Amino acid sequence: MDNIAALIFKNQRAQIDKLLRFGFQKRGNQFVSQAPIDNQAFTLTVTVTLPNTVLTELTDNETQQPYTLHLNPNNTGEFVAQVRTAYTTALQTIADQCFETDVFQTAQAHLLIETCRQNYGDELEFLWQKFPDNAIWRRSDTKKWYALLMKISKRKLGLDSDELVTITDFRLTDKQREQLIDNQTYFPGYHMNKQHWFTVILDGSxxxxxxxxxxxxxxELAH
Structure with missing residues (x-):
């Protein structure tokens, strides 16, 4: 994935029904779209492999050769800039119409997101512009937080690794505090009051x- 596409589709997840409505054609396990851009001077081919791998190819319709000058930011000529703008706009349109934000990409994060949506009618809230990998759920009635999702290094939990993982924080009962916290699977609440919250890594552990x-x-504790 080139840098332009990588930036646009970062933390995005393709939606099959939306891809098909947009005009993508299913070919095996991939979805392919071909469309003219920049006044039909070029053909943009976009190939999506679920959930979020996006490959692009821009073809010069006059020469029938791949065109790549727009991918180099050091190329600043007027024509290249025009092509780059058309290319970026086309990809952004696909992202807006065919993808959904998917910051937390583990299966267990998806399980929690869907459960909160179905059981409580709550969606993740991203409250901090400087921390786009941090989000919370709050009850709609009391407005109190009841869970968080974050991406952090294992080292921040006291583990000997810099691996980036998705974690969740839950509210904690006195009984859970006594029985759960082992600093291996169950951790004191990260970035929260450690007397009232605990943390788990969403890796199947x-x-x-x-x-x-x-x-x-x-x-229930967020009543």
Missing amino acids: VPDADLLKFLQTSY
């Missing part, structure tokens, strides 16, 4: 069923 129980308890 905690079973889905337990996550959903913790979520329900946390929701």
Whole structure:
């Protein structure tokens, strides 16, 4: 993926129904779109492999050869800039119409997102512009937070690794505080009051069923 496409489709997830409505054609496990841009001087081919791999090819319709000058930011001529703008606009349109924001891409993060949506009618809230990988859920009635999703380094949890992981914070009962916290699977609440919150990594180390129980308890504690 080139830098322009990588920036546009970062933290995005393709939606099959939207791709098809846009005009993408399904070819095996991929979805392909071909369309003219820049007054039909070029043909843009976009190939999407689910969930979010996007490959592009720009073809000069006069020479029938691939065109790549627009991908080099050091090329600043007027014509190249015009092509770059048309290319960027076309990709942004596809992102807006065929993709959804997907900052947290683990299966367990998706499970929690869908459960909060279906059970409580709540969507993630991204409150901090400087921290786009941090989000919260709050109850619609009390406005209190009941869970968080974040991307952090394992080292911030006291583990000997710089691996970036998705974590969630839940509210904590006194009984859970005594039984759960082991600093291996269950951690004191990251960036929250450690007396009232705990953290788990969404990597399968905690079973889905337990996550959903913790979520329900946390929701109830936010009364």
